[in-house]
Amino acid sequence: MAATRSEKDLFIQVYKRFPEPIDHGEGIYLFDQKGRKYLDFLSGIAVNALGYNHPAVLQAVEKQLKRNLHLSNYFVQDVQLELAESLLNLTPYSKLFLSNSGTEAIEGLIKLVRKWGLQRGKRKIIAFEGGFHGRTLGAVSITGQSKYRESFQPLLPDIEFIPFNDVNALNNALDENVAGVFFEGITGEGGIVPISDAMLKALKQGKEKYDFLIITDEIQTGVGRTGYFYYYETFPFSPDAIATAKGLGGGLPLAAFCVKEEIADVFSPGEHGTTYGGNPLACAAGLATVREVSQPAFLAHVRDTGAYLMQRLKEIIDLYPDLCLDVRGSGLMCGLDVARNGSEIMHAAFHKGLIFNIAGGGKTLRFLPPLIIGKENVDEAMDILLPLLKTFR
Ligand SMILES: Cc1ncc(COP(=O)(O)O)c(C=O)c1O
Known part of the structure; x- marks a missing residue:
């Protein structure tokens, strides 16, 4: 009706x-x-x-529909494993966490950066003016556009915004206190502005000097969108972690954050989790999509x-x-x-x-x-x- x-x-x-x-x-x-x-x-x-x-997505979803729609993360699920393995095989990352939306993947990474930083006495997160990372309070806290932020103060502390592609500003902001830098390889909401080579070089040099985590938001740029499976493939380094969503679920809500071996054990059991994240129907659609797009x-x-x-x-x-x-x-x-x-x-x-x-x-x-x-x-x-x-x- x-x-x-x-x-x-x-x-x-x-x-x-x-x-x-x-x-x-x-x-x-x-x-x-x-x-x-x-x-x-x-x-x-x-x-x-x-x-x-x-057809590839439809077939995968139809097959999974008959098995179960949801089990919870108390169970090991083959479709989740297959998706995780396909994604990790395509990247230098060793482990991942599945969530439902881009903003949740970003939340998980903010928590990871905070914990990693606290263990080393580092508190500051750097993000960029014009950037966009989602709508939850943590993601808004690192989103560099006042229209998304001004009504929701106070947001997370210890976050510094610098103009995108301003190498001097980045170099001035980097120090021993920086735990992580979040950025999009090409801003989506911010107007399709690619990060410059000079900025990438400065990030790489800064990391060598000060030891912080480089986090790339691949939520919009990922899963083939830019002509690379992930846009960081065009960088002179691979980030310590990425957030991926949007195209990943082939139309169903699915996201992930993927991390390198060195930071794969930052969280202890119970410190992070989700009810729906990695939903089997979404994983089935996602797996079919990843298989097609990664060719x-x-x-x-x-x-x-x-x-x-x-x-x-x-x-x-x-x-x-x-x-x-x-x-x-x-x-x-x-x-x-x-x-x-x-x-x-x-x-x-x-x-x-x-x-x-x-x-x-x-x-x-x-x-x-x-x-x-x-x-x-x-x-x-x-x-x-x-x-x-x-x-x-
Ligand atoms: C670059 C980027 N990060 C994060 C997000 C948030 O993703 P979601 O809407 O799935 O929470 C978006 C959504 O547009 C995005 O484009």
Whole structure:
């Protein structure tokens, strides 16, 4: 039976939703309740890496559905083990912890950094202005955007924010008291800004001098999104730990934090835990997704299609230089800066059948299509976007 009350009536109003309720998805398309078709360049905010109804994910979920939906972490579960092993085999990490959402993975890592730091007399955590790590109080405490923080003071103490990619500021902030540095390899919410090589070098040198943990938030950049299974693969070092979520669950809520051998035993039994984390249905979907996405040919496809998307966006800048200012990203995580608030453009595109959203405080159009799109779908998106941008010049 359809609900009789509206979304505004029923929900605490924290989301700005698109105007048309969506009915279902097929491949890389969404269909609203009136049957209209949309090309989805948002994929559930970088979640639906394989689009909708991917056969590998469906089969895995159907198989697990018949076994159990939930057991609790009191039991060893083969599907959790398989997922963990696949993920760890792809990375330099030796152990992981499964949770439900990105913010929970970040919470676990903040606790880990705090405990590791306390054991060494180190209290400070460094994070970056413009960064985003989630909505729980710990994650908000290391999120460098005042709009997410100001109403919720006091937040966690001993956190210092420095401007992203400001090497001098980083060097000034680093000392013996630093326990950990948290950052995104490419800011998602913050506007698709990649960390600079100079910053990565400074982090590496700083760690050698002061011994702190480097934590990379791969929640949006991970699971193939940038054309690498994890974006840190492009760094001159691998972080001590990563947080991963979004694409990991293939559409179901799943996250993890993965840690190197040296910090794999920081927590004692009982110090951390979750009821749902590592839910078997989510792990089954996640395992199928990881297997597909981690294929070298799949990742090469993401890089290739991503390069084409980037090229087409650059052409737009050449065509409309007063409106479209800059394009950044890697793989199928791309941002196009516009000289006005992007929200009107986003809504106009929605009405023309193309879905994306905005980041960077509204000035960046953010494109996060399913990783299975082809170049012809990039063209399809550009055929909608180009005439529309003309009207916004
Ligand atoms: C980089 C990054 N970190 C953390 C989060 C929080 O993840 P979740 O919404 O699953 O809690 C997000 C979500 O957008 C994100 O993009």
